[in-house]
Amino acid sequence: MLGLLINKKEKQEIHYLLKREMDExxxxxxxxxxxxxxxxxxxxxYKILFDLFKRVASHQECMKYVMNNKVKKRKSE
Structure with a gap:
């Protein structure tokens, strides 16, 4: 196991990068x-990125990126 100390700005940047990559x-x-x-x-x-995302995002935001829901939603639109 590894530990990582980041400040608030770095956390926001990681959050943004992970969201962008998962959206792609x-x-x-x-x-x-x-x-x-x-x-x-x-x-x-995607699974690896999502596992990282869960560490920096709120539960509510993580629910938006649960893969099964996202794929089903887009197929039904």
């Missing part, structure tokens, strides 16, 4: 031109 992955997952093998690795990366 969610967007790319809906692209039918991307092979399913690539999508599987993208989902694995």
């Amino acid at each position: 992955i969610l967007f790319d997952l809906e692209d039918h031109r991307i092979d399913h093998v690539i999508k599987r690795s993208m989902k694995e990366r």
